[in-house]
Amino acid sequence: MRFGLFGSATARHGGPDVDSGRGYKQFVEYNVEAEALGYHSTFLVEHHFTGFGQVSASLSLLTWVAAKTKSLRLGTAVLVLPWHNPVLIAEQAATIDLLSGGRLDFGVGKGYRHNEFAGFCVPMAEAEARFCESLDVIVKSWTSKQRFSHHGKYWHFEDIIVEPPTAQKPHPPMWMGAGSPDSIRQVAERGYGLLLDQFASFETVAERVSIFKSEIEKRGRVFNPMDVGVARAFYVAKDEADKEAALERRLEAQRRLTAISSAPDGSKSKASIMAYSDTREASEESALYGTPDEIAQKLEKLRRLGVEYVLLNGGGPTHDSLRRFARELMPAFGEGARMRVVG
Amino acid sequence: MRFGLFGSATARHGGPDVDSGRGYKQFVEYNVEAEALGYHSTFLVEHHFTGFGQVSASLSLLTWVAAKTKSLRLGTAVLVLPWHNPVLIAEQAATIDLLSGGRLDFGVGKGYRHNEFAGFCVPMAEAEARFCESLDVIVKSWTSKQRFSHHGKYWHFEDIIVEPPTAQKPHPPMWMGAGSPDSIRQVAERGYGLLLDQFASFETVAERVSIFKSEIEKRGRVFNPMDVGVARAFYVAKDEADKEAALERRLEAQRRLTAISSAPDGSKSKASIMAYSDTREASEESALYGTPDEIAQKLEKLRRLGVEYVLLNGGGPTHDSLRRFARELMPAFGEGARMRVVG
Numbered sequence: 001m002r003f004g005l006f007g008s009a010t011a012r013h014g015g016p017d018v019d020s021g022r023g024y025k026q027f028v029e030y031n032v033e034a035e036a037l038g039y040h041s042t043f044l045v046e047h048h049f050t051g052f053g054q055v056s057a058s059l060s061l062l063t064w065v066a067a068k069t070k071s072l073r074l075g076t077a078v079l080v081l082p083w084h085n086p087v088l089i090a091e092q093a094a095t096i097d098l099l100s101g102g103r104l105d106f107g108v109g110k111g112y113r114h115n116e117f118a119g120f121c122v123p124m125a126e127a128e129a130r131f132c133e134s135l136d137v138i139v140k141s142w143t144s145k146q147r148f149s150h151h152g153k154y155w156h157f158e159d160i161i162v163e164p165p166t167a168q169k170p171h172p173p174m175w176m177g178a179g180s181p182d183s184i185r186q187v188a189e190r191g192y193g194l195l196l197d198q199f200a201s202f203e204t205v206a207e208r209v210s211i212f213k214s215e216i217e218k219r220g221r222v223f224n225p226m227d228v229g230v231a232r233a234f235y236v237a238k239d240e241a242d243k244e245a246a247l248e249r250r251l252e253a254q255r256r257l258t259a260i261s262s263a264p265d266g267s268k269s270k271a272s273i274m275a276y277s278d279t280r281e282a283s284e285e286s287a288l289y290g291t292p293d294e295i296a297q298k299l300e301k302l303r304r305l306g307v308e309y310v311l312l313n314g315g316g317p318t319h320d321s322l323r324r325f326a327r328e329l330m331p332a333f334g335e336g337a338r339m340r341v342v343g
Numbered sequence: 344m345r346f347g348l349f350g351s352a353t354a355r356h357g358g359p360d361v362d363s364g365r366g367y368k369q370f371v372e373y374n375v376e377a378e379a380l381g382y383h384s385t386f387l388v389e390h391h392f393t394g395f396g397q398v399s400a401s402l403s404l405l406t407w408v409a410a411k412t413k414s415l416r417l418g419t420a421v422l423v424l425p426w427h428n429p430v431l432i433a434e435q436a437a438t439i440d441l442l443s444g445g446r447l448d449f450g451v452g453k454g455y456r457h458n459e460f461a462g463f464c465v466p467m468a469e470a471e472a473r474f475c476e477s478l479d480v481i482v483k484s485w486t487s488k489q490r491f492s493h494h495g496k497y498w499h500f501e502d503i504i505v506e507p508p509t510a511q512k513p514h515p516p517m518w519m520g521a522g523s524p525d526s527i528r529q530v531a532e533r534g535y536g537l538l539l540d541q542f543a544s545f546e547t548v549a550e551r552v553s554i555f556k557s558e559i560e561k562r563g564r565v566f567n568p569m570d571v572g573v574a575r576a577f578y579v580a581k582d583e584a585d586k587e588a589a590l591e592r593r594l595e596a597q598r599r600l601t602a603i604s605s606a607p608d609g610s611k612s613k614a615s616i617m618a619y620s621d622t623r624e625a626s627e628e629s630a631l632y633g634t635p636d637e638i639a640q641k642l643e644k645l646r647r648l649g650v651e652y653v654l655l656n657g658g659g660p661t662h663d664s665l666r667r668f669a670r671e672l673m674p675a676f677g678e679g680a681r682m683r684v685v686g
Contacts, residue, residue: 011506014508059403067410095403156464157462160392
């Protein structure tokens, strides 16, 4: 299996004695160590206006991580296209791709949180149309060798050529978050990689992988399990009490996410990423929390379900879990392990 | 005197055998060496749609430079606000400021090139109003501890709090490009640093510094010459023929700039940055081209005219000029020299 990271960083507001940059620096160190331990990639979220210091300028933070690493793939999970001028985002993405020697994985999405649409004064009903228009402009910006114009519903550009060029050709690999059968079909249709969220149960993950596989094969293409990145919360616990405490922290974070994604009338976001059960049992079932043996059993199960690429979310820069996972689980499950079996 | 850099990088389009990233990497190395040689800052332009590989995502490239340096100030000269969503740019700028430990110099401008306004489909007539509205939102994004809303002519935001926080408080130092007396007055009124372009003659520079100084003093503040960054082309020549060739290259670049900034009917941009004489004599007079002795005379003259902070533009990553300037001119003119005199 292939293991990457999925997550965010926190920059706290505070008085003159608070080092707001500490959380960002820890995140960078965490990624530098992950690369050394053999992790394949890091996927970074984009969020706005939470008030608790989330990452907003994902490509900026990722550019810093890129400058401090050599081989780590640099992913966005996801850039929310409805907020961005597509040409400016194409330029920023090309710049990091170029500087990093072609390590960008360009993950995109439509957004699902009420507070972000409200903050940007973008109607949630426009998300799909804005997403599609932006994506067209971005891909054209990267691939057109000629000047072009675009006059769409939301964006206008006249006689432009977009630079710098990307390092990867024709452009960086594209990834898209999806959950519903219809969205998964769109990802297959576009030929992108599929990002699956960290909250869905193993069974739901299996269904989604299976839909994606059949949609790929229906189109006469060969399904590659490495084109599905499955986010999973992970925590290598010292003992049962340590695991229980970690699960409690995770439930709290899930509840906070639900609250922030909901409309003011209390109605929950309808996005499939929010369609999980938030009971203690469901939370434990979906997550890779426990002793190395417990996690090994879950990885076995994921592999049986067709999952080969797991994006681990430690809920913060938890170096201890990162190291124990690398040392105690990668030897048996990582790509090196498989190569040894094959060889 | 204080010496920084001013300039751009080039990423060429090309076939599979062209390393498009080479120009960006050279630019990064140039800045890393500049820091080691004692240069104070680097100021990077933002441009779009030229077709010859200019820097577009300035904050992205600057973030990479920031990750590779320790003390170099990181400037934009300038971010053209009419192209950007002010909240997204505030987030990106705060991210580099935070990660770099507070090294961002935030230079802003209204834009002056016809091809960029046309490409973004933004009427040039809106530049001033867009600039002012964006600047208000950016400063509020950085400084407001409370959620706020903004409903302006061009941008709408509802109940937002913008993160991450900047490292510098209340926000990074602001710089503004200006040339006309009225624009210079606005810079003084706002309390920003003043960026002066590389094409104006020494006499014009002196007039502008003098207007800025008197506008500052009129407001009861103390004028600090380090708040005026004067861009100057520089080239430490081996001999007369070498200098002549460099001047020819510069004239060519100036003509290309004039062409790209002009409207299709051939009318020149009215921006004061474009109001220079492009004769061979004027070009030589405004630039620091020549032997170390010739450049020393020009620095003496600039200092007599009230200039203490020079932003050197080598027209590309010319390490040889960078080193010779540092070794042969900084000992007599740099900040260390002055400290030694005082001490």
